[in-house]
Amino acid sequence: MIARIYLDEANGCASYLIGDEIECKAAIVDPLDALGSLFYAEKAAALGMEIAWILETHIHADHRSCGRDLAALTGATVGISAQAPVRYPVHTLHEGEQIKLGSVLIDVLETPGHTPESLSFLVTDFRRSAQPLLLFSGDALFSGDVGRPDLVGGVENEEAAAKAAQVLFHTLQEKILPLPDELLVLPAHYGGSACGGLFMSGVPFTTLGYEKKSNTALQSKEEQSFVAHVLSLLKPPPREAVTNRAENLGTAIEA
Amino acid sequence: MKAYLPQEAFQLVNRGEALLIDISSDRQFAQAHPKNAINLPYTANGLQAGQVEETLEKPWILFGRIPAVARSVAESLAPSREIMGYLDVGLEGWQAAGLPVEGVGNITPDELHARLQKGEPLTVIDVREPYEWRSGVIEGALKIPMGQIPSQLASIPKDRPVVVVCASGNRSATVATFLHQQGYPRVMNLAGGMSLWIGAQHPVVRIP
Numbered sequence: 001m002i003a004r005i006y007l008d009e010a011n012g013c014a015s016y017l018i019g020d021e022i023e024c025k026a027a028i029v030d031p032l033d034a035l036g037s038l039f040y041a042e043k044a045a046a047l048g049m050e051i052a053w054i055l056e057t058h059i060h061a062d063h064r065s066c067g068r069d070l071a072a073l074t075g076a077t078v079g080i081s082a083q084a085p086v087r088y089p090v091h092t093l094h095e096g097e098q099i100k101l102g103s104v105l106i107d108v109l110e111t112p113g114h115t116p117e118s119l120s121f122l123v124t125d126f127r128r129s130a131q132p133l134l135l136f137s138g139d140a141l142f143s144g145d146v147g148r149p150d151l152v153g154g155v156e157n158e159e160a161a162a163k164a165a166q167v168l169f170h171t172l173q174e175k176i177l178p179l180p181d182e183l184l185v186l187p188a189h190y191g192g193s194a195c196g197g198l199f200m201s202g203v204p205f206t207t208l209g210y211e212k213k214s215n216t217a218l219q220s221k222e223e224q225s226f227v228a229h230v231l232s233l234l235k236p237p238p239r240e241a242v243t244n245r246a247e248n249l250g251t252a253i254e255a
Numbered sequence: 256m257k258a259y260l261p262q263e264a265f266q267l268v269n270r271g272e273a274l275l276i277d278i279s280s281d282r283q284f285a286q287a288h289p290k291n292a293i294n295l296p297y298t299a300n301g302l303q304a305g306q307v308e309e310t311l312e313k314p315w316i317l318f319g320r321i322p323a324v325a326r327s328v329a330e331s332l333a334p335s336r337e338i339m340g341y342l343d344v345g346l347e348g349w350q351a352a353g354l355p356v357e358g359v360g361n362i363t364p365d366e367l368h369a370r371l372q373k374g375e376p377l378t379v380i381d382v383r384e385p386y387e388w389r390s391g392v393i394e395g396a397l398k399i400p401m402g403q404i405p406s407q408l409a410s411i412p413k414d415r416p417v418v419v420v421c422a423s424g425n426r427s428a429t430v431a432t433f434l435h436q437q438g439y440p441r442v443m444n445l446a447g448g449m450s451l452w453i454g455a456q457h458p459v460v461r462i463p
Contacts, residue, residue, distance in 0.1 A: 021423070022363055022446040024282060038323055045324045046299045048280025073323050127454055 001104050001125035002026075002047065003134070005186070007204060008034040012193030013063055014204050015040075016136060016186060018123060019049045020102025027053035027101060028076075029121065029136045030188050033064035037073050040066070044074075051076040053099060055106070057138025057188055058118040059084050061151040061245045062195050062238030068250075081110065083117035087250035093119060103127045111175055113168020114139040114147025114195070120176065134184035135208070140168065141176055142187045144201030146217040148234060151195070152245075155237045165227040172218065181209030197233030256329050257340030261352035264316050264342055265289075273339050274310055278302065278319045278328055285428035285444045287358035289318060289349050294432070297328050317341040318349075359431045361446040362418055368457045371395075376415045380404075382430050383421050383449070390449060391459025393420060401426050408437060416441035424448040 004017040011034060019026030026049035028040050044051045051074040054067045058081065068088060071078050079099070082092035099106040107122040121136040139147035149168055153160025189195045190204035199216055212218055217233075220226035238244070246252040259267075267273040268291055277288045278297035288294065293310055296303045297319070314337040319325035325341040332338055342349070350356055362370075370377060371393075379396040381388065388398055399407050401421070411417065417439055421427040424446050431444040445452065453459060 022361070022451065024280075038327055041321045041324050042297075042327060043299075045278070045280075045319060045321060046297055048282050048296070050283075050320065074321055127451060 001123075001127065001133070002049075004043065004047075005204065006032070006035060006039070006043065007190075008032045008063070010034065011063055012189050012191040012200070014186065014188055014190060017043060017047070017049070018101070018104060018106075019044075019047070020104045023102035024049055025052040025101045026050065027055050027099070027106065028070065029055045029186075030057055030060070030138070031066045031070050033066040033069075035066070037066045037069035040070055041073050050074075052101065054078045055093075055099075055119075055121060055136075056080045056084075056248075057120065057136060058115045059086070059245050059248045060188070060195075061115075061241040062189075062193065064244060065248050079108075081117035081119050083110075083112070085249060085251070107132070109175055111138065111140040111171045113149060113164055113171045115152050116164075116167075118147070118171075122179070131180060132183060134186055135176070135179065137176065137185050137187045139188050139195050140171055141185055141208075141211060141215075142193075142196045142200055143185070143190055143203045143206040143211070144215060145196040145199045145233070146172065146215070146230060148194075148196060148237075149230060150234060151237060151241050155234075155241075158231070161231060162227050165230045166223055168230070169220075169223045169226040173221075176208070177212060177218065179208055181207065181212065183208040185211060194235060194238035197230060198235060199233065256326055256333065256338070258322075258326070258343040259316055259340050261289075261342065261344055261349050261354050264318075265352075265354050267316065267339070272313070273316050274313045275342075276310065276315045276317050278317055278325060281425050281428040281432075282361070282444065282446070283320065285359050285432050286361055287346060287356050289346075290355035290357045292318060294429075297324070302328065302332070313337075314339045320345045322348075357435070359435045359442040359444060361424075362443040363446055364452040364455045364457055367393075367418055367445060367452075368455075378412055378415055378417045379420060380411065380417060380430070381420045381449075382427055387422060387449075388462045391453060391461055393449075393452065394458065394460050396420065401430055404430055404433065411439070413439055416443065418443045418445055420445040420448060420452070422448045423450050 016029040095110040097108040111120040149164035150161035275292040277292040284294040329341040382401040419427040419431040
């Protein structure tokens with residue numbers, strides 16, 4: 001298996017390439033418009049990889065995705081959660097679905113909370129081990145923090161934010177934390193990103209075991225205290241959150 | 256930067272007015288490429304110098320699996336060398352225009368192991384450097400470092416399929432393409448090389 005991290009330093013966004021070196025097929029996770037579709041096409045070409053899949057962990061509110069452009073350029077299939085009301089043709093992803101790139105297996109996990117359509121992708125490199133190696137956690141779990149729950153219901157809407165935080169609590173406790181401690185966690189953001197709380201780490205990657213011990217949000221074992229904790233750490237929301245989501249859904253009105 | 260249609264580019268190359276430079280990886284090139292193309296893989300460090308002398312003689316038309324990438328590489332090279340343009344189609348477009356494609360296939364470690372187990376008459380050539388053979392060699396493989404292949408063609412039989420092997424499948428892709436051009440009718444490249452052969456725990460013989 002091969003894996004690469006591509007960062008947008010200005011906005012604290014992370015995107016990834018994973019692929020299989022025998023079939024020369026790759027997936028791009030959360031491609032960033034700030035880097036541009038040609039960037040990913042060139043990176044894949046330089047690795048001798050064909051981009052077969054473009055996988056979005058969720059509909060981003062802080063930045064524009066270049067998934068559609070990249071699909072047009074490469075012929076790749078865009079995979080987005082079936083829960084996302086997108087207005088363009090995609091392959092809709094569901095819990096339990098598996099995507100194969102040669103010996104690389106991607107398990108689709110529905111991990112709602114930050115947004116209702118949030119997915120995480122669990123990756124196993126069967127050439128080396130049947131134990132999963134890494135998790136693309138999107139905005140569910142970050143290095144040092146968790147996803148903010150207030151970007152879909154509106155920042156002012158505390159009731160909706162609290163409900164989303166409850167959903168996130170169950171996602172983390174029931175879906176993500178039971179995974180192996182050795183798992184590499186590769187989130188969609190790091191550092192100064194506005195998509196997480198006060199304790200976003202400047203390290204763009206982590207392990208699940210390390211987060212279990214050190215991530216303050218994961219120390220709350222009760223739903224209520226988790227919700228209170230997450231809501232107490234909110235920062236100013238990303239700029240143009242509503243427009244960004246509309247653009248990424250394909251529902252924006254063209255000016 | 257001029258975008259060429261397949262027929263246009265093919266004719267220019269056939270008339271000797273341009274070279275078709277395929278910027279795909281050595282492995283992708285080994286798998287399939289436009290006939291008469293020359294492989295200078297585009298890598299993270301730019302174009303990988305290959306048959307340099309040969310490629311300096313004429314202006315280039317760049318070909319890539321993704322035309323937008325070929326265009327971008329052509330634009331970045333244009334200040335320093337004579338670039339005529341890029342092909343506006345990928346491999347499927349080239350084929351759809353009815354133009355010939357050449358290539359040697361890949362074989363996976365599992366497939367090669369199964370075929371050797373069945374006793375199929377295959378010539379396996381390990382083209383790594385002698386010090387690399389210490390990690391283990393496929394039983395019965397001819398050991399000829401890449402650089403010695405041209406001088407040792409006589410020791411490679413033409414009447415049976417040839418599988419070329421290196422560490423990762425890149426050098427062997429270049430050798431496989433070369434052997435094919437030298438008239439070997441059935442050549443395959445071991446995808447992933449000894450790294451994945453040994454990784455899959457297929458047997459090797461140890462070189463003392």
